[in-house]
Amino acid sequence: MKNALVIAAREFEEKRFVAYAAVAFAVLPFLLAVIPGINGRSPLDTIAMSALIFGTTFAVAVAVISGASFVGRDLSEGRMSFYFSRPAGPFSIWFGKLTAGILMIVGCFGLIIVPARLAAGQHWERLVSSSTTWSVFYILSLAIALFLLAHVISTFARSRSPLLAFDFAAAVICGVSIRLMLLPLIAGDAAVIVSKLELALVIAAALAIVCGGAWQLERGRTDRRRNHLALSQFLWGTMAVVLLIAAAYVAWVVSVKPSDLTGHVRATRSAAGPFAVITGTAKGRGDYRAAFLLNSEDGTTMRLDPWAEFGVHYTRDGRSVVAPRRAANFAEILIYTRGKSEPLDTGLTVTSGDFVASDDGNRIAVLSRPNISIYDVAQKRSLTSARLPDAKYLRAFFVTPDVVRLYVTQQEGTKILELDVRARGLRETGFIASPGYLALNADPSAAHMLVRQAHSGGLTLNDARTGAPIKTLATGTNVIAARYLRDGRIVFIDGPDSATVLHVLSADGTQQRDIPLGAKKWAMFIGDDGARVVVTDVDAKAGRVFESINIDRGVIEQRQPTREWVTSGAFDLRPPIEALREVFYVDANSHIMAWNPATGAKRTITGG
């Protein structure tokens, strides 16, 4: 320890001219502040700004220059024997020199910054957005990191050893390994883990260099090539161990299973088929978000890009899931199909916008403003494209595999257009002259649709292709949900919050049955199995619940409280082909649960 301080003092004394230069740079901001034309509006701002620039530049320059010379130059010029001919241990020599180098960086920065900081007062705080302490910490950390890096490069380069090629290869391997390690975490939106891991790797590298420096002098002493060899062995050996540990940690983080998901769990579920996408974070795995495609029939899962939950589409026949996967600045479109263990890469990429799939998933329409294109998945080619009109809201679905219908809401109303593969053009087929957002729901054949006006609370039956009104189903009764059932019947809920009623109508809008539901603050249809309609609502007494309503008998058969509901096709523009068998919800313990609306049976999907 004593020898290290003696050596540090000697090194410091040798470099005292650097400190004199720092004093000169400390005076410079004050001189600039009194020169007309340079000092700007506020001399204090000039002092603060120029001191920060000078201090940072000076600290970085001193770091790089002294890092490249404090050991490397002594070795290459044969002057390390000055220390090794005396009773000084290699650790004392290294840590003495290191201490002097770091103190020189910190001291010079302080010499330039402190007078300006004291003089500038509030002007300094305005200039430096974060706190002064953190700004200084970041700048000095950067300078010290450069100091250590310069030492490594200098030791390697000055040895003129062929080992340099190995070092280059090792550095490239380290860089590539880190990138490969971080990619799955970035894909899992684990920003906190990524930043902590990066910080840990930087600290580990810094420690490896600090300890490696002592090791190189212990093993290499005055021989520059042996110094190189020793530092190289220590540095890359340590980094290999650190990267293995980091890789094992990353592997553990990303190895999360669906049942591990306990935090921020979310899901979407196919309206009819067995598929669901579930995402969430797991205990001890930070903010890493895993996503799985679950086949609820057989319980099998597949890993998905966590981002897929925001772009997943379930086909109407319930057999397939179309999901995006991030790749660089675009997304690849994959199709997962029931009974197939691997997804099909459609070859289709999307940079922005949305897409919809045909009922069987064999065609995909990409709505990327200003264009719409229809792709054939099997042929992997575009069948037709057209320019989209401007729109506030844009909704679309495949009427047939050849025709995509679009509902384009503009200022004055909603235009109805169709893009036909055979006609190769976008054709306007109708218009609904009602400003604002319209809630739309088409019948299974896409011939008719329910139009609910948000502002008036009214509900009409319209021609789905032309938009022409056919029949008014409700006026001024506060319709809060409306939907076609799979068999073509219509259901809607209206009435005051204190006494809502579920109306069941035939396909032509003829009233069949009214079922009182009681006090509801909000409600939404999930789907039906032919005999029952499943509604999610906020009950005045029970809170948020799922209710299974037998529309033939007019009774609520099952009721299940939920913390959050899972969409399960609630926003689909047309009813699914298959019957609804199961719905998902998030319970009070943040577990995703499956609920059978016919029997009321529950099972745990995640967290159990």
Added chain:
Amino acid sequence: MSDTAIRISDLSVRYGRMIAVEHAALNVSRGAVYALVGRNGAGKSSLVRCLLGQQKPQRGDVALFGEDAWKRRKSLMQRIGVVTEDADAPPEMSVGAIARFCSRLYDKWDQDSVEARLRAFGVPLTSRFGSLSKGQKKQVSLAMALAISPELLVLDDPTLGLDVVARKSLFEEVIGDLADRGTTIFITTHDLAGVETFADRVGMMEHGRIVLDEDVDALKSRFRRIRFAAQPVAIDTAVLRPTVMRSWGGGAEAIVSNYDDVSFERLRSASNIGAAEVEAMSLEEIFIAIAGGNNS
């Protein structure tokens, strides 16, 4: 306490494929003056670096006062004064600063002796080390090395750059004085004439090998130059072994490496070689003869 100050056994040093020292072995007793000679690139400096624990050999051991030079370098350096081949002090430091720095590292330090020696050498304390001549730098290094009253003084080519007066002063006053006081001295040099008067033992390196390691007196007593007035018919090599044989004037000159008076008389009486003149040789002449003989 070991009587051996330096023990080197089976020492080998390599730089890649190049062999600097190969299977070197030598012993230096306490209080002895050992001169290691050899041509440039013979491996002397590599051997010295191993001796000082600055370089780890690929093979072999170096012990100083019975302790491993590599492992115990730090504590051994408290007892060893070193003058390296190249001036290694930082050029920006003043001579006084170097002395202050060194004084803090050693357990014992005689600042007065440093100042006295530097005065004697004519080197001011305020001088920047980098501004000194090569000889003055050596003198500064020597002053520092002697400030601890070392038990062992290692001098790696100390006369390099010294003028004739300084060289004579170094050998006669400094080293001679230290040798008289019982300090062990290990010196590598080209200046054989300088060490001849006080070296107890001499070693010679060639191509990384120690080809000679012998007491100076014994070495000098067995080497003789014999000048024959006429060309000898033949020399019985079983009696006297000529290292070098060449024409000289009308006769011949032989340098023999196993001379003794009895053998010489036997040779003379057995062979009809007529008049012969026997001369003692200096270390330098012996070195040239050995080096030349080995090269031929």
